[in-house]
């Protein structure tokens with residue numbers, strides 16, 4: 001390492017991180033396929049801070065391997081969706097609970 005290499009995030013780096021996510025509505029297609037119902041209106045409770053909000057309000061990061069869903073309140077990882085050619089793996093371990101309205 002030289003004296004010129006940054007040892008912490010610059011303002012530009014932090015702006016890039018802030019722009020790295022979209023809201024949970026971006027997961028509508030993935031979740032509809034997996035759960036066969038619209039899950040963006042499902043209410044989840046964050047396992048990190050206890051915040052309760054619809055999944056559409058979460059932050060979705062698509063640059064990670066797979067898709068990472070983070071709490072908008074504390075950035076706790078709520079879940080991950082990883083696709084392989086013949087399967088999809090859903091990890092919702094970061095959610096304390098999830099409540100979805102059943103279709104009529």
Ligand SMILES: [Zn+2]
Pocket residue numbers: 046047048049050051071072073074075076
């Ligand atoms: Zn949280």
